[in-house]
Amino acid sequence: MTDDVPNTAPVAAPRRRGRPPKDSARSPQETRALLIRAGLEMLTEKGYSAAGLDEILRAAGVPKGSFYHYFASKEAFGSALIGEYAAYFAVRLDRWLTDPQRTPLQRIEDFVEDSAAGMARYGFRRGCLIGNLGQEMSALPESFRQQLQDVFSDWQSRLEVCLREAQACREISVTADCRQLAVFFWTGWEGAVLRARLEQSDSPLRTFAAGFLQLLEH
Amino acid sequence: MTDDVPNTAPVAAPRRRGRPPKDSARSPQETRALLIRAGLEMLTEKGYSAAGLDEILRAAGVPKGSFYHYFASKEAFGSALIGEYAAYFAVRLDRWLTDPQRTPLQRIEDFVEDSAAGMARYGFRRGCLIGNLGQEMSALPESFRQQLQDVFSDWQSRLEVCLREAQACREISVTADCRQLAVFFWTGWEGAVLRARLEQSDSPLRTFAAGFLQLLEH
DNA sequence: ATTTATTTTAGACCGATCGTCTATTTATAA
DNA sequence: TTATAAATAGACGATCGGTCTAAAATAAAT
Structure with missing residues (x-):
């Protein structure tokens, strides 16, 4: 090989800079969505501190400049991820906990089964984003705390509704504190999810769920 | 000030390098213990990934070179911390769960109370080292996994013994699966500890403990 | 049509920090 | 004495999160 060939044979694809043409492969909407998706995958797996921006960018195939166009900082990005995860999870919870075809208690069991299947699908590497960040809270921006608490509060409300319906149809005691x-x-x-990841098995999920359902028999 | 004065007026204390004389202020034993203590404080608070070596070293007042004399790597250090924490916790568990002055169920309540007091003492910033690392497992050396599982297994055994004693004195049903x-x-x-840190309150600990004790009433 | 402002991307760059390594000094043993 | 081991100090390259300028395209204004 000659070595006197400038402007040719770049080692890796030399990406064009500047705003991409309108008919580009990727729309701005998609770029942002790509970052969110890669971020969720990375943070559910490794948490906030252990997830590097560069690694997320590499996974998403997006350069740093774009990232800082869509998000002011890693903190703002993390906050957006919490919101995105909460929205996704709310839909999932609703799907299971309000299924009219199933009794309230069956719905809870359905959610547990779906969670077990979901964790198995990713080899028990991914956990709950909210649990991950909650555990890391001492090392996180303080602004995350309220946001995380609010998500838990929302999940609790949704389950509480389901439990009240269980009372209504006499599946559990009317004196239970839903x-x-x-x-x-x-x-x-959250503890069960933690143990499931550690043991790479869904048995902690089932053990906890079984205990909880037994508690409802009071 | 003149500027032609070499070998004098170092800006900060220029620490001597090399092995310290025998009558040094700090014994090697103490140096290692200092590192362990600082490491435990840091990792129970921020976890493994977010805890920087420099920060631990600064807190311990020990330079980096010494660290790598006592520990082969951050991984080896983490492993030693798990062992140290497990030993410390085993003593604490024994103290509460085998107290002959108290009934088995009271012992569990005592442990919960002591835990709540312990978390409050540090402003709910510190959690459980084993829980922290378990949650982080996807970003940790695989060698930690078995070690962490073993610690949980040990804790479970100790509690199981206590529950069997509760059966023996008819505090709980003999048909219970201890x-x-x-x-x-x-x-x-572990989930309760996580929530307690997030909410900076001991109420998650008490809520979970209350539910567990109610479960024992079956 | 031309110019100007805005949007989006590329990646160089900075100070800080990551975990490791080499060099130095002392104590101990041969 | 000499050689080996113990203990410390700090340099080191790689990478971190975050900022920056520059480039290229679109949209708006004239």
């Missing part, structure tokens, strides 16, 4: 039980569930559930 | 209940407790407890 609010307290919902808090109990999400508290322990 | 092993399963012990797994359930430590699974949910």
